[in-house]
Amino acid sequence: MPHIVVCFKWVIDETYLRRAPGGGLDFSSVDYKLSDYDRNAIEEAVRIRTALGGTVAGITVGPPEAAKGVKDALSRGMDAGVFIADPAFVDLDPSQTVSLIAQAVRNHVGPFDLIICGEGSGDLYAQQVGPRLAEALGIDCVAFATQISLEGGTLTAQRRLEGVIEVVTAPLPALVTVLPEINTPRIPGVKDTLMAGKKPVRTLAKGDLGATGGPRLQTLAVRAAAMERACEKFGVEEAEVIRFVDALKKRGVLA
Amino acid sequence: MAVLWIFSETTTSTKELLGLGRELISAVGGSITVLMGPDGEGREEWAAYGADEIILLPPLADGLAMEAHIPVIAAAAAEEKPDIILLPATARGREMAPRLAQRLDTGLCSNCVAVRWSGGDIEMDRVVYGGAAIQTVKFLTRPVMATVAPKTFSPPVPEEGRSARLRELPPLAAGTVPGVRIVEKREKRRLARDLTQAKVVVAAGRGLEKKEDLALVEEFASLVGGEVGCTRPLSEELHWLPTELCIGLSGVSVKPDLYIGVGVSGQVQHMTGVRGAKVIAAVNRDENAPIFAQADLGIVGDLYEALPKLITALKK
Amino acid sequence: MDFKLTEEQELIKKNMREFCEKYVDPIAAEIDENSRHPAEVFQKLAEGDWMGIPIPAQYGGSGADYLTHICAVEELARSCASTGFTVSIHVGIASMLILLFGNEEQKKTFLVPLAKGEKLGAFVLTEPGAGTDVMAATTTAVLDGDHYVINGTKTFTSNGPTGDTYLVFAWTDKAAGRKGMSAFIVPRGTPGMTAGNHFAKMGLRSSQTSEMLFKDCRVPKANLLGKEGNGLAMAMTGFDHGRTGIAAQAVGIIQAALEESVRYAKERVQFGQPIARHQAIAWMIADMATDLNAARFLTYHAAWLKDQGQPFSKEASMAKLFASEKAMHHTIKAVQIQGGYGYCKGAKVERLMRDAKITEIYEGTSEAQRMVISGNVLR
Numbered sequence: 001m002p003h004i005v006v007c008f009k010w011v012i013d014e015t016y017l018r019r020a021p022g023g024g025l026d027f028s029s030v031d032y033k034l035s036d037y038d039r040n041a042i043e044e045a046v047r048i049r050t051a052l053g054g055t056v057a058g059i060t061v062g063p064p065e066a067a068k069g070v071k072d073a074l075s076r077g078m079d080a081g082v083f084i085a086d087p088a089f090v091d092l093d094p095s096q097t098v099s100l101i102a103q104a105v106r107n108h109v110g111p112f113d114l115i116i117c118g119e120g121s122g123d124l125y126a127q128q129v130g131p132r133l134a135e136a137l138g139i140d141c142v143a144f145a146t147q148i149s150l151e152g153g154t155l156t157a158q159r160r161l162e163g164v165i166e167v168v169t170a171p172l173p174a175l176v177t178v179l180p181e182i183n184t185p186r187i188p189g190v191k192d193t194l195m196a197g198k199k200p201v202r203t204l205a206k207g208d209l210g211a212t213g214g215p216r217l218q219t220l221a222v223r224a225a226a227m228e229r230a231c232e233k234f235g236v237e238e239a240e241v242i243r244f245v246d247a248l249k250k251r252g253v254l255a
Numbered sequence: 256m257a258v259l260w261i262f263s264e265t266t267t268s269t270k271e272l273l274g275l276g277r278e279l280i281s282a283v284g285g286s287i288t289v290l291m292g293p294d295g296e297g298r299e300e301w302a303a304y305g306a307d308e309i310i311l312l313p314p315l316a317d318g319l320a321m322e323a324h325i326p327v328i329a330a331a332a333a334e335e336k337p338d339i340i341l342l343p344a345t346a347r348g349r350e351m352a353p354r355l356a357q358r359l360d361t362g363l364c365s366n367c368v369a370v371r372w373s374g375g376d377i378e379m380d381r382v383v384y385g386g387a388a389i390q391t392v393k394f395l396t397r398p399v400m401a402t403v404a405p406k407t408f409s410p411p412v413p414e415e416g417r418s419a420r421l422r423e424l425p426p427l428a429a430g431t432v433p434g435v436r437i438v439e440k441r442e443k444r445r446l447a448r449d450l451t452q453a454k455v456v457v458a459a460g461r462g463l464e465k466k467e468d469l470a471l472v473e474e475f476a477s478l479v480g481g482e483v484g485c486t487r488p489l490s491e492e493l494h495w496l497p498t499e500l501c502i503g504l505s506g507v508s509v510k511p512d513l514y515i516g517v518g519v520s521g522q523v524q525h526m527t528g529v530r531g532a533k534v535i536a537a538v539n540r541d542e543n544a545p546i547f548a549q550a551d552l553g554i555v556g557d558l559y560e561a562l563p564k565l566i567t568a569l570k571k
Numbered sequence: 572m573d574f575k576l577t578e579e580q581e582l583i584k585k586n587m588r589e590f591c592e593k594y595v596d597p598i599a600a601e602i603d604e605n606s607r608h609p610a611e612v613f614q615k616l617a618e619g620d621w622m623g624i625p626i627p628a629q630y631g632g633s634g635a636d637y638l639t640h641i642c643a644v645e646e647l648a649r650s651c652a653s654t655g656f657t658v659s660i661h662v663g664i665a666s667m668l669i670l671l672f673g674n675e676e677q678k679k680t681f682l683v684p685l686a687k688g689e690k691l692g693a694f695v696l697t698e699p700g701a702g703t704d705v706m707a708a709t710t711t712a713v714l715d716g717d718h719y720v721i722n723g724t725k726t727f728t729s730n731g732p733t734g735d736t737y738l739v740f741a742w743t744d745k746a747a748g749r750k751g752m753s754a755f756i757v758p759r760g761t762p763g764m765t766a767g768n769h770f771a772k773m774g775l776r777s778s779q780t781s782e783m784l785f786k787d788c789r790v791p792k793a794n795l796l797g798k799e800g801n802g803l804a805m806a807m808t809g810f811d812h813g814r815t816g817i818a819a820q821a822v823g824i825i826q827a828a829l830e831e832s833v834r835y836a837k838e839r840v841q842f843g844q845p846i847a848r849h850q851a852i853a854w855m856i857a858d859m860a861t862d863l864n865a866a867r868f869l870t871y872h873a874a875w876l877k878d879q880g881q882p883f884s885k886e887a888s889m890a891k892l893f894a895s896e897k898a899m900h901h902t903i904k905a906v907q908i909q910g911g912y913g914y915c916k917g918a919k920v921e922r923l924m925r926d927a928k929i930t931e932i933y934e935g936t937s938e939a940q941r942m943v944i945s946g947n948v949l950r
Binding site (some may be wrong): 136 | 345351353354358361385389390391413428438440442461480498513523535543548549551552553570
């Protein structure tokens with residue numbers, strides 16, 4: 001019966017991001033959500049547990065406000081959570097996040113067979129935490145799986161690369177990152193959400209874990225996209241559509 | 256003076272990385288090393304495209320994937336301390352780069368779309384928040400590492416007669432052989448239509464309500480002389496179109512004269528694959544859709560209203 | 572003061588939104604057009620425990636509070652007012668009345684399957700001659716041995732054709748006036764109870780409405796809900812809960828009208844710019860957003876009072892009155908903003924406008940709400 005760990009992140013829902021005058025980003029009306037990719041990771045872990053038994057524990061790093069995300073993640077069928085929380089844990093560098101998660105996995109989670117991560121986070125989408133975590137823990141890594149199964153201490157995964165589908169095996173424990181097409185995440189029912197608050201959550205503060213080291217990358221700026229292509233907008237009326245076609249012709253991309 | 260390493264996976268991506276590499280090195284001086292598979296196939300070409308040195312990676316035992324080179328590359332990089340390591344933002348590159356970065360305890364800019372020197376530092380841009388924003392990063396550690404979005408940089412003009420030094424790295428040390436084994440490999444079906452060669456690409460997105468509506472997109476595409484591609488949900492979740500027509504990260508990258516996104520919101524995973532288009536156009540009913548921030552021209556309106564009107568206009 | 576939903580309420584509301592986007596939005600126009608009860612959606616609602624949110628777990632429900640149920644109704648109505656209403660009357664009146672007034676046996680037999688969503692509840696009060704004037708009802712229930720024998724004609728029964736468990740109100744002692752009406756739980760298939768004519772309605776079309784005909788319908792004594800003579804008081808309690816649900820339905824309708832208006836106003840170009848930049852349109856949208864907030868706060872407050880165990884009759888009426896009238900007002904504006912397009916079948920605002928009207932009528936007309944409110948204020 002496998003013990004599975006899932007990593008997840010509570011992220012800004014980008015639908016609520018607006019461009020601020022001057023090219024910056026307006027975060028004033030943002031809402032947060034469980035990163036879409038992580039929903040697939042959780043669903044896959046819960047699917048495996050439903051078939052094989054075992055446990056699913058979730059782990060996340062974030063500011064204390066991300067507690068809602070822990071509840072959300074638990075409502076999707078995981079058994080327990082580890083919440084590494086500190087007001088300073090915002091915009092961590094992937095290497096710092098990995099350092100925290102690796103320490104928590106080693107010292108506070110217990111033996112595990114499989115770690116599942118989403119393919120990337122919904123906000124910064126660096127796609128680093130999964131593969132880095134495998135290295136930090138010294139376990140095998142399979143990224144971008146579209147199908148996985150466990151049998152007799154072995155992970156079998158189908159991964160999608162450019163132009164080729166690869167089926168690979170790896171001895172457990174291993175880490176796998178999954179693509180969204182691997183499953184369709186559930187919509188938690190009312191009872192699932194109400195029960196989530198009753199599941200065990202281990203909250204780890206900064207002091208419970210060792211130092212992460214400084215950031216390896218420094219963010220100099222985050223500005224609204226679209227600097228180089230100034231979009232000329234057209235309406236949908238006939239005259240506008242004709243103007244649009246003419247504009248394409250003028251640019252020489254339409255015969 | 257800077258030493259820049261490039262990990263070579265595919266011909267196209269390697270040329271593009273060499274294009275970027277030469278741009279960076281020409282500003283400060285230094286050398287470019289290409290790390291490639293043990294057969295060294297095509298290495299003369301890399302010399303012409305700007306490589307000063309070729310490193311052949313050791314042969315891999317049957318069943319080992321390219322990722323098995325990680326310990327060898329990491330050991331060499333730890334010893335030789337290159338200043339910059341670039342990998343393609345292919346699926347393999349996106350797995351290998353963070354693992355290498357972790358081993359080298361250094362920062363990595365994923366899926367970088369722009370690079371520049373600023374003072375003595377390298378700054379890179381990447382796309383975040385599903386395409387809504389650009390993040391600019393600088394590196395606090397060495398080596399500087401990045402995966403580079405496909406079709407972002409142009410291959411350099413080859414110079415005949417250039418040559419490159421050649422050397423090999425030692426095979427995997429015992430105990431560093433990974434447990435991952437390839438047990439099966441299936442080539443994806445090749446389609447008659449090749450999106451990557453198309454002059455005009457029309458991409459269908461989630462704005463389409465049902466599969467039958469693809470006919471509308473097809474009709475429009477034929478009138479603009481284009482091929483139809485799609486965003487990932489259409490091929491991978493709804494299975495309306497084959498995987499081969501999926502544009503973006505982990506799909507194909509295109510560089511047509513004209514790209515038109517129809518009902519495409521403009522998520523970074525898709526837009527990364529069309530960034531190289533000369534002109535980007537969009538039809539979307541949501542004025543705030545990220546695609547408008549990345550397009551040259553856009554119709555703000557329902558595609559079910561816009562496409563029939565476009566079709567009429569084009570038929571005239 | 573705390574204007575925040577709890578984490579659970581917020582997550583549940585978001586999940587309901589996701590549910591609606593996946594299962595309700597794609598069929599909302601079709602079930603309106605065909606006046607179809609979407610059994611497949613109710614199956615999914617049952618699976619997600621949405622059919623008995625405020626019913627305690629021991630009776631098959633989720634054991635959440637009433638405000639959580641109200642949030643779910645709001646989100647459902649934002650996608651489909653009919654579906655939101657069906658859940659509202661099923662939970663807010665049929666199930667709540669059995670929870671509040673039923674004995675243990677009745678709760679086990681009737682409430683559990685309702686709360687689990689296996690059965691659908693209906694509230695059978697209105698008669699052809701007795702709308703707002705409930706006392707004008709003529710349906711009677713006469714005790715005969717171990718049974719009550721019900722005779723009469725009811726009308727405008729929501730879930731009439733589709734219901735499984737009916738709460739039927741009839742005179743057991745007409746002479747006793749307000750203390751002479753009683754309520755009975757009548758399961759579908761009880762001989763003597765049939766659904767009569769189905770009504771073809773202007774709006775709320777996927778909600779099934781019919782007459783209910785009672786001809787010597789024998790109902791076991793054990794199915795008397797609460798005490799004999801308490802029917803009217805129970806109906807009023809049911810209305811307090813139900814009206815809060817109708818208010819939530821209206822809030823969902825206004826929310827949808829606002830979203831449709833904002834989207835259209837940004838897209839539609841006239842005189843060289845999106846009509847959102849024309850002040851006439853922008854102000855309509857400002858009013859919509861303002862009334863939406865007000866309606867939502869009134870509604871949540873009524874539900875909150877209920878959850879605090881406080882009287883909420885007046886507040887439920889206020890919420891229903893305000894939200895329903897604003898829903899009507901703003902759906903008309905939403906059609907106006909979309910002009911000819913909004914007037915055509917297929918435009919969501921056209922459906923919203925037809926659906927909004929009923930919120931001013933059922934579970935007490937706006938006039939009836941004003942009676943309740945003024946009665947409370949002038950007491």
